[in-house]
Amino acid sequence: xxxxxxxxxxxxxxxxxxxxxxxxxxxxxxxxxxxxxxxxxxxxxxxxxxxxxxxxxxxxxxxxxxxxxxxxxxxxxxxxxxxxxxxxxxxxxxxxxxxxxxxxxxxxxxxxxxxxxxxxxxxxxxxxxxxxxxxxxxxxxxxxxxxxxxxxxxxxxxxxxxxxxxxxxxxxxxxxxxxxxxxxxxxxxxxxxxxxxxxxxxxxxxxxxxxxxxxxxxxxxxxxxxxxxxxxxxxxxxxxxxxxxxxxxxxxxxxxxxxxxxxxxxxxxxxxxxxxxxxxxxxxxxxxxxxxxxxxxxxxxxxxxxxxxxxxxxxxxxxxxxxxxxxxxxxxxxxxxxxxxxxxxxxxxxxxxxxxxxxxxxxxxxxxxxxxxxxxxxxx
Numbered sequence: 001x002x003x004x005x006x007x008x009x010x011x012x013x014x015x016x017x018x019x020x021x022x023x024x025x026x027x028x029x030x031x032x033x034x035x036x037x038x039x040x041x042x043x044x045x046x047x048x049x050x051x052x053x054x055x056x057x058x059x060x061x062x063x064x065x066x067x068x069x070x071x072x073x074x075x076x077x078x079x080x081x082x083x084x085x086x087x088x089x090x091x092x093x094x095x096x097x098x099x100x101x102x103x104x105x106x107x108x109x110x111x112x113x114x115x116x117x118x119x120x121x122x123x124x125x126x127x128x129x130x131x132x133x134x135x136x137x138x139x140x141x142x143x144x145x146x147x148x149x150x151x152x153x154x155x156x157x158x159x160x161x162x163x164x165x166x167x168x169x170x171x172x173x174x175x176x177x178x179x180x181x182x183x184x185x186x187x188x189x190x191x192x193x194x195x196x197x198x199x200x201x202x203x204x205x206x207x208x209x210x211x212x213x214x215x216x217x218x219x220x221x222x223x224x225x226x227x228x229x230x231x232x233x234x235x236x237x238x239x240x241x242x243x244x245x246x247x248x249x250x251x252x253x254x255x256x257x258x259x260x261x262x263x264x265x266x267x268x269x270x271x272x273x274x275x276x277x278x279x280x281x282x283x284x285x286x287x288x289x290x291x292x293x294x295x296x297x298x299x300x301x302x303x304x305x306x307x308x309x310x311x312x313x314x315x316x317x318x319x320x321x322x323x324x325x326x327x328x329x330x331x332x333x334x335x336x337x338x339x340x341x342x343x344x345x346x347x348x349x350x351x352x353x354x355x356x357x358x359x360x361x362x363x364x365x366x367x368x369x370x371x372x373x374x375x376x377x378x379x380x
């Protein structure tokens with residue numbers, strides 16, 4: 001037989017599969033209506049096991065694992081479709097709908113904003129990208145930023161979430177789970193690190209360098225080329241610049257920004273010492289209250305998935321079914337729970353997309369632990 005003849009057979013089989021799929025989903029919809037009327041949960045693990053057992057027995061051994069994988073995907077699609085009629089009863093669905101309806105005209109230009117570090121920190125630069133006139137309250141830690149927002153002393157907070165060179169800031173993900181704050185915007189800041197020292201200081205005299213751990217990681221190639229130099233992590237790149245400015249020995253330097261050099265009267269001993277020229281840090285803007293501003297097209301959520309084969313694939317299939325583009329997937333271990341992980345997802349999908357409420361509410365009703373951080377837009 002020719003290849004074209006095999007393909008024709010496949011097309012004929014696919015036509016039959018489509019007809020059967022339509023019939024199956026029609027029955028799934030009827031089952032969903034019955035469950036709603038009788039207050040029965042959408043997920044029935046026992047029934048799924050029963051179907052998988054029957055499918056395994058019906059297939060030849062070489063096709064059995066592929067058949068189970070296929071039916072797990074069908075289960076996920078069916079549950080999403082089955083639960084669509086319940087979406088408008090979801091508290092999250094109602095809240096998102098009301099936030100969209102009541103969205104303010106624009107993101108505010110003026111606000112009290114909490115940032116980690118000192119004057120000249122990259123978080124300050126992010127705040128100045130997001131707000132025309134920010135009144136900045138500096139904190140010594142990321143957790144302090146969140147507490148300042150939750151305590152009502154600042155309307156918004158700025159936190160670094162990931163870097164194009166060093167990767168995710170894991171502490172921030174852990175804090176997002178620990179505290180009830182909401183992401184309302186994000187931005188990106190190009191990070192250019194400089195080796196700074198007191199006026200007149202020489203690079204060859206440097207014995208100690210202070211900087212934030214992320215900055216140290218982003219400049220690892222440069223730092224490894226220095227001999228006999230002690231690198232000491234500190235709270236922030238701006239704090240490192242201050243320590244260099246206070247040094248009287250002529251041996252202390254910092255890895256900080258050009259802004260810090262100007263602020264604290266330091267010389268640039270070596271310019272652009274980051275490993276890669278395209279060094280971008282993404283910052284999120286958090287709020288105590290959930291808000292959705294016009295143009296919101298990025299959503300951040302967290303889910304705790306059971307440690308079972310195919311669970312993560314099932315979550316991803318929901319994104320695919322709704323046409324949502326997954327732009328970030330991060331896993332973090334759960335404290336005191338061995339080999340269990342929570343997953344963070346960033347989804348590129350407009351809040352105005354008709355499938356958006358179905359996706360979010362379906363994930364919330366999946367039976368897994370779920371947290372919705374917010375839907376927002378990013379200033380690039």
